[in-house]
Amino acid sequence: MGDTYEETPRVELTPAAADLLRVLREEHGPLMFHQSGGCCDGSAPMCYPAGEFRTGGADILLGELAVDGVAEPVEFWMSRSQYEVWSHTRLTVDVVPGRGSGFSLEAPEGVRFLIRSQVVGA
Template sequence: MDDETPRVELTPAAADLLRRLRAEHGPLMFHQSGGCCDGSAPMCFPEGEFRTGASDVLLAELCVDGVEEPVAFWMSRSQYAVWSHTRLIVDVVAGRGSGFSIEAPEGVRFLIRSRVVDV
């Protein structure tokens, strides 16, 4: 993937939900672990509520119109090894996902759509 190709992007629906969640919860972050509990889905947390470390990779700092600070998108290093040749597209669908992600009470969940990209 070249430097011009974003690793992670947002659909308009995901950006709208992030604006609403930001207004209610303050600065936000995503983490995608690849583990249990909807680990293949990105989970959204108030910034700093999920501790990242050496086993995580910062894939993007997503800029959302109307939100002051970027929304960091982290992924576990082991999950990134599997997804490294894809562009991740954060979307929103109806239904409940993980109880750990802050959008769960809204009756929607974040979902990753992906597209293979040339390296």
């Protein structure tokens, strides 16, 4: 894909998010996340079938999330402008009850992905 990949991944999954990704993978095939810097649902991590969301020079590949029992990792992309704001944080993808965006694959499940962040470094 030719975009920047950070050597030290700054994103991980909670066990609940990994469980949901296994379910979504069975239904939709390989997956990816994209985190934009928009408002409302645009600031939530969006889960798509791999390749469904086109990435480019305005995006950074933060990491490849390994999910036990799933052959291929789930790529986690972030818009470059959002990364500039969050570059000092470690991100954790979690899942909570509630309805997320209609474009993200978890929406019909009655849950939504969200990001929890923790400042790293000094």
